[in-house]
Amino acid sequence: MIDVLPGGLTARHPVEGDHPQVLAVLDEWWGGLKGAAGVLERSLLLPRLYFQHFTTTSFLVEREGVQVGGRQGDGGDVAAFLVGFLSQTELDAAYVHFVGVDPRLHGQGIGRALYRAFFALARSHGRRYVHCITSPQNTASQSFHTRLGFTASGVKPDYDGPGLDRVTFSIDLAAR
Ligand SMILES: CC(C)(COP(=O)(O)OP(=O)(O)OC[C@H]1O[C@@H](n2cnc3c(N)ncnc32)[C@H](O)[C@@H]1OP(=O)(O)O)[C@@H](O)C(=O)NCCC(=O)NCCS
Numbered sequence: 189m190i191d192v193l194p195g196g197l198t199a200r201h202p203v204e205g206d207h208p209q210v211l212a213v214l215d216e217w218w219g220g221l222k223g224a225a226g227v228l229e230r231s232l233l234l235p236r237l238y239f240q241h242f243t244t245t246s247f248l249v250e251r252e253g254v255q256v257g258g259r260q261g262d263g264g265d266v267a268a269f270l271v272g273f274l275s276q277t278e279l280d281a282a283y284v285h286f287v288g289v290d291p292r293l294h295g296q297g298i299g300r301a302l303y304r305a306f307f308a309l310a311r312s313h314g315r316r317y318v319h320c321i322t323s324p325q326n327t328a329s330q331s332f333h334t335r336l337g338f339t340a341s342g343v344k345p346d347y348d349g350p351g352l353d354r355v356t357f358s359i360d361l362a363a364r
């Protein structure tokens with residue numbers, strides 16, 4: 189599914205039972221970005237529906253042989269995830285909604301591998317563009333997406349609602 193992961197990690201599509209495990213890592217992985225407001229924002233950005241209705245276009249990476257959740261399908265020891273989907277409105281586009289890598293595993297190409305897998309999936313469904321957004325405060329995410337070849341917008345004030353500024357990113361898969 190994802191062929192270039194560091195040893196000891198495996199990838200699969202998530203299932204509904206993974207939802208609590210993924211929610212549980214958000215605050216640590218985002219380093220408390222934006223304080224209490226950020227905690228609430230992130231939990232609301234990842235409701236259970238993503239683990240019900242968007243599983244076949246999303247990926248979960250876990251440590252092999254470690255099942256913290258206690259049984260297969262519980263998410264185990266989550267090492268990274270990407271939640272994405274094919275746009276229902278723009279038939280040439282796909283969208284990455286949320287991505288995270290365990291901080292202890294940063295800089296090993298896992299984020300890039302997740303995006304490569306999503307690009308391949310998008311292409312296989314005839315999608316040419318991939319879009320995503322991040323908050324202006326998340327400079328690591330902005331550097332990461334730029335390194336991957338995304339084009340960034342400037343800061344768009346109130347993009348997601350009052351006080352919720354965003355930077356948008358797009359990539360043309362046909363140009364790569
Ligand atoms: C952003 C994130 C997903 C990157 O994951 P990662 O596995 O560490 O990234 P990779 O190792 O695949 O890096 C891919 C490229 O991005 C660059 N990059 C990654 N993080 C970077 C950072 N903080 N600053 C600058 N460049 C960075 C790498 O140098 C690499 O470039 P290269 O291949 O040309 O050397 C990870 O830092 C993360 O989970 N952050 C917290 C959650 C988050 O902000 N998610 C994104 C917003 S929803």
